[in-house]
Amino acid sequence: MTNIELNKDVSFQDWQANFEQWAEEAPEGALKRYYQAGMIKSTTPLKDTPLLALDLETTGLDPKTDEIISLGLIPMTHNAIRCQGARYWMAKPKRDLHAESVTIHEITHAELAEAPRLDSILDEILDALIQQVVVVHCVSIERQFLLEASLKRYGYPLYFPVLDTMDIERQVQHKPWWKRFGKPTSLRLDACRQRYHLPRYKAHHALTDALSSAELLQAQIAYHMNLEADISDYWL
Amino acid sequence: MDVELTEILEAICQHAPFNDIAEEALLSEMTKEIEIQYVRAGEWVISPGTLNNTLFFIRSGAIEALSRKDKLIRRMNEGELFGYASLLRGGKSSQSMRAIEDSLLYRIPARWFLKLYEENDTFSDFFELAREVRLRLAMDSQSSDVSLMTCPVMSLLRRQPVSTTADSDILTAAQIMTDKRVSSLLITEQDELIGIVTDRDLRTRALAKGLPFDTPISDIMTPDPIVMDSRDYASEAVLKMMERNVHHLPVIKDNRPIGVVSTGDIVQKESHGSVYLISDIFKQSNIEGLQAISRKMTHTFTQLVVADANTQMIGNAMSHIGTAFVKRLLQLAEDQFGKAPVPYCFVALGSQAREEQIIKTDQDNALILSDKYDESLHGEYFEKLSEWVCQNLDKCGYDLCSGDIMASNPRWRQPISVWKQYFTDWIREPKAEALLRLSIFFDLRGIYGDKTLATKLNRHIRAEAKAHSGFLTFMARNANQRKPPLGFFRQFVLDGEGKQSRTFNLKERGIAPIIDIVRVHALAIGSDKLNTLERLEDIEAEGLLPDGRAKDLALALEMIGMVRIRHQKDQIDAGETPNNHVNPANLSSFEKRHLRDAFDIVSRQQEFIKFRYAGKRS
Numbered sequence: 001m002t003n004i005e006l007n008k009d010v011s012f013q014d015w016q017a018n019f020e021q022w023a024e025e026a027p028e029g030a031l032k033r034y035y036q037a038g039m040i041k042s043t044t045p046l047k048d049t050p051l052l053a054l055d056l057e058t059t060g061l062d063p064k065t066d067e068i069i070s071l072g073l074i075p076m077t078h079n080a081i082r083c084q085g086a087r088y089w090m091a092k093p094k095r096d097l098h099a100e101s102v103t104i105h106e107i108t109h110a111e112l113a114e115a116p117r118l119d120s121i122l123d124e125i126l127d128a129l130i131q132q133v134v135v136v137h138c139v140s141i142e143r144q145f146l147l148e149a150s151l152k153r154y155g156y157p158l159y160f161p162v163l164d165t166m167d168i169e170r171q172v173q174h175k176p177w178w179k180r181f182g183k184p185t186s187l188r189l190d191a192c193r194q195r196y197h198l199p200r201y202k203a204h205h206a207l208t209d210a211l212s213s214a215e216l217l218q219a220q221i222a223y224h225m226n227l228e229a230d231i232s233d234y235w236l
Numbered sequence: 237m238d239v240e241l242t243e244i245l246e247a248i249c250q251h252a253p254f255n256d257i258a259e260e261a262l263l264s265e266m267t268k269e270i271e272i273q274y275v276r277a278g279e280w281v282i283s284p285g286t287l288n289n290t291l292f293f294i295r296s297g298a299i300e301a302l303s304r305k306d307k308l309i310r311r312m313n314e315g316e317l318f319g320y321a322s323l324l325r326g327g328k329s330s331q332s333m334r335a336i337e338d339s340l341l342y343r344i345p346a347r348w349f350l351k352l353y354e355e356n357d358t359f360s361d362f363f364e365l366a367r368e369v370r371l372r373l374a375m376d377s378q379s380s381d382v383s384l385m386t387c388p389v390m391s392l393l394r395r396q397p398v399s400t401t402a403d404s405d406i407l408t409a410a411q412i413m414t415d416k417r418v419s420s421l422l423i424t425e426q427d428e429l430i431g432i433v434t435d436r437d438l439r440t441r442a443l444a445k446g447l448p449f450d451t452p453i454s455d456i457m458t459p460d461p462i463v464m465d466s467r468d469y470a471s472e473a474v475l476k477m478m479e480r481n482v483h484h485l486p487v488i489k490d491n492r493p494i495g496v497v498s499t500g501d502i503v504q505k506e507s508h509g510s511v512y513l514i515s516d517i518f519k520q521s522n523i524e525g526l527q528a529i530s531r532k533m534t535h536t537f538t539q540l541v542v543a544d545a546n547t548q549m550i551g552n553a554m555s556h557i558g559t560a561f562v563k564r565l566l567q568l569a570e571d572q573f574g575k576a577p578v579p580y581c582f583v584a585l586g587s588q589a590r591e592e593q594i595i596k597t598d599q600d601n602a603l604i605l606s607d608k609y610d611e612s613l614h615g616e617y618f619e620k621l622s623e624w625v626c627q628n629l630d631k632c633g634y635d636l637c638s639g640d641i642m643a644s645n646p647r648w649r650q651p652i653s654v655w656k657q658y659f660t661d662w663i664r665e666p667k668a669e670a671l672l673r674l675s676i677f678f679d680l681r682g683i684y685g686d687k688t689l690a691t692k693l694n695r696h697i698r699a700e701a702k703a704h705s706g707f708l709t710f711m712a713r714n715a716n717q718r719k720p721p722l723g724f725f726r727q728f729v730l731d732g733e734g735k736q737s738r739t740f741n742l743k744e745r746g747i748a749p750i751i752d753i754v755r756v757h758a759l760a761i762g763s764d765k766l767n768t769l770e771r772l773e774d775i776e777a778e779g780l781l782p783d784g785r786a787k788d789l790a791l792a793l794e795m796i797g798m799v800r801i802r803h804q805k806d807q808i809d810a811g812e813t814p815n816n817h818v819n820p821a822n823l824s825s826f827e828k829r830h831l832r833d834a835f836d837i838v839s840r841q842q843e844f845i846k847f848r849y850a851g852k853r854s
C-alpha cells in the first residue's frame with residue numbers, strides 16, 4: 001500500500017479549535033448551531049471518522065453570480081455507504097437557467113419552478129452537515145458555492161473540513177517531471193473511477209455524483225490510505 | 237423531497253430475480269436500505285467461518301466462493317448474488333467469499349431478503365433453482381476431473397465398439413477380445429445390438445462348463461442387454477450398474493452401438509462422493525474392507541450437507557449406500573455358504589425401503605423365501621446366511637435392531653405364503669399396539685435376490701389394505717400417537733426428561749408423524765410407491781387431499797428434515813454422536829418460524845386423517 005502524505009500547510013490545522021471560535025462569532029441560528037456542535041478531534045483515526053459525501057449542481061461555474069440548483073448527500077464510512085441516509089434537495093435559482101446547463105443537469109425548468117429557494121433549505125443542509133467530514137470531488141467548487149450561500153443567508157462564512165477525492169488522486173498519480181510523458185492523467189471523476197474499476201454512472205445528478213465520489217473514496221482508502229492514520233493527515 | 241437512488245435501483249432491476257419482481261415501489265424501498273462497499277481484489281468479503289447477515293449483490297467486479305478447505309466452489313460476476321445460503325440457514329457461512337477483481341458490492345439487509353423470499357414466489361423460486369445449480373457445481377468441485385453429474389455418458393467412451401456376429405464361435409470371440417484388449421464383446425446383427433459377452437461370461441458359462449470351442453457365441457451371450465442412450469448422463473449409468481449389478485453397459489446412438497462403458501471407466505472419473513463409495517463397496521472381499529468404508533460414511537454425509545443437497549437427495553444417497561452394503565454382504569455370504577438352495581429375497585424395511593435413510597440407523601430387514609422352501613432341508617442355510625449378514629451389518633455401523641426386526645429372527649424369515657398370511661391377519665384383525673410396532677413392514681423393498689417375491693408381497697398388501705377400511709382407521713389412529721411439539725400459543729414444547737430436557741425429538745415428533753400420515757393415504761389409494769415424496773405425488777394425483785395439502789406436507793417434511801440433518805452435521809463437526817434431539821435455543825429465528833409452520837401443518841393433517849378414516853363407532 002502506498003500511503004499518501006498530504007501537504008498540511010494549505011489547510012486549517014485544527015478544525016476543532018476553529019469551530020469553537022466560529023461558534024462564538026456566528027449569528028444566532030442554524031450556522032451557530034452547526035459550529036456549536038463542534039468538530040471531531042484531528043487525531044480521530046480515519047476508520048472512525050463520520051463521512052458525508054456531497055455534491056452540488058449549479059447554474060454555472062462562477063460562485064459570485066451562479067447559483068446552487070441541487071444538492072445531494074450520502075453518509076458513509078470506509079466500508080459502508082448508507083443509502084438510507086441519502087438526502088437530496090433542489091433549489092429554485094433567482095435567475096433563469098442557462099439553456100446549456102439545463103442539458104447538463106437533466107433538471108428541467110418545470111422541476112425547478114416548483115422547488116424552494118436555497119435560503120429556505122440551507123438550515124436543513126447545515127443540520128445534516130453537523131460533525132461530519134465532507135467528501136467531495138474537487139473541493140473548491142463546493143466550498144466556494146456554499147460559502148457564498150452562507151454569506152448571503154447568514155452574513156457569516158461557512159467552513160467545513162473536506163476529504164477531496166480529486167486532490168487525493170492528484171497526489172496518488174503524482175510523478176516527478178522527468179517521468180511524465182504523453183497525455184497528463186485525467187482527474188475527472190469518471191476517469192478516476194475507471195482506474196479503480198468502478199462502474200460508469202450517468203454524471204451530473206447531485207446525488208449520483210455524491211455516490212460516485214463516496215465509492216471513489218472507498219477505493220482510494222482500500223488502495224492508498226491508512227485506516228489508522230489521524231484524519232488530520234488527510235482532511236483539507 | 238423523495239430521495240431516489242436511480243443508479244442503484246436500475247442496476248438491481250436489470251438482474252434476476254429482481255427483474256421479475258413487478259413491484260417497483262417495493263424494490264425502491266429496499267434500495268434505500270442498501271449499503272455499498274468497495275472491495276479490493278484479493279480481500280475477503282466473508283472470511284472463513286464468520287457470521288453473515290447480508291445478501292450481497294455484485295454491482296461490478298468478480299467474487300469467488302471457497303469451501304472450508306479453500307477449494308474453489310464457484311465464481312460470480314456482475315449482477316450475481318451471494319450470501320443467501322447462510323441467510324436461509326440463518327447463521328454461519330459455510331463458504332468464504334473473496335474478491336478476485338476490484339468489486340463494488342451492494343449489501344441488502346437480511347430482513348429484505350427474507351421478506352421477499354416469503355412473499356414473492358418468483359423470488360423464492362429463483363433461489364431454489366440456484367440451490368440446484370449450486371449443488372451441481374459443488375459436486376463438480378468435489379470430483380477430481382469431470383463430474384458424473386454433468387458429463388454425458390458419451391464422453392466416457394474411449395474407443396470404437398468391438399463386435400462380432402451371433403454365428404461366431406466362442407474361440408473366435410475370445411481371440412477378438414484378446415487382440416483388441418477388451419473385457420466385453422458386443423454381438424450384432426445387421427449393425428444392431430443383440431447381445432453382449434464379457435470375460436466373466438466366457439469363464440463361467442463356457443470354460444467352467446467345458447463347452448467345445450465351436451459353440452456359437454449366441455449360446456453364452458446375454459441377449460438384449462441393458463443399454464444406455466448416448467445422451468444419458470454418466471451418473472445414470474452408475475445407477476443402472478448398481479441397480480442391475482452389471483459392469484458393462486453398451487451405449488446406443490440411433491439404434492447402433494457406439495461403445496461400451498465399464499465400471500472402470502467410471503471409477504477413473506470419480507474419486508470422491510457417494511458414487512465412488514458404492515463402487516468401492518462392491519470391490520471389497522472381506523468384512524475389514526467394508527468396515528473401513530463404513531467409517532467414511534459420516535464424511536460423505538457431511539459433504540452432501542455442505543453441498544446443500546436437500547434431504548431427498550441425501551436420503552437417496554445414504555439408502556443406496558446402505559443397500560450396497562447389504563448386497564455385497566449377501567454376495568460374500570453366498571460365496572461362503574454356497575448358492576441359495578431355493579429363491580429368496582432380502583428386503584429392507586422402514587427408512588431404507590423408503591430411500592430416506594439419514595446417517596447410520598438401526599437395521600430393519602427381513603427375508604422372503606420361495607414357497608419351495610422346506611425348513612428341514614433349507615432352514616439351516618438361511619439361518620446361517622441371515623445371521624452372518626445381520627451380524628456383519630452391525631459391524632459396518634448398522635446397529636442390530638432393538639425390536640429384533642431382522643432377517644436373523646426366524647419369525648421374519650418365512651416363505652411368501654406365510655408372509656401373506658401375516659399381512660392378512662394384521663390387516664383384517666388389526667390391533668393398535670401391535671400395528672404401532674409393525675408399521676415399518678408396510679414400507680418394504682426387495683433389495684437382493686429374487687425381487688419378484690417382494691413385488692408379489694407388496695401387491696398382496698395393497699389389495700388387502702384397500703379392501704379393509706377398518707385397518708386404515710387403526711393406522712390413522714396410530715399416526716396420531718406422536719404429536720408435534722407445539723403448545724397452544726405456538727411455543728415449542730420440550731421433551732423435558734433427563735439429559736434431553738431442553739430439546740425436542742425432531743424425528744419422533746415431526747418426521748415420523750408425516751411419514752405415518754402419508755403411509756395411511758398411500759395405502760388407502762393403493763399406491764405402489766414407498767418413498768414419502770413419491771407417495772405424496774400419487775396422493776395428489778388421486779385428488780385425495782384438498783388442493784395444495786400434499787405439497788404442504790412435502791414442504792414440512794423437507795423443512796424439518798433439513799433442520800435435522802444440519803443439526804446432525806453440526807454434531808459430527810463437534811465430534812459428537814449425531815442424534816435427533818434439537819435444542820430450539822440453537823435455531824435461528826428463521827428456522828424456528830418455519831419449524832412452527834411445519835409442525836402446524838403436521839397437526840392439521842393429523843386432525844384430517846382422524847376424520848377421513850374415522851371408521852365405525854362400536
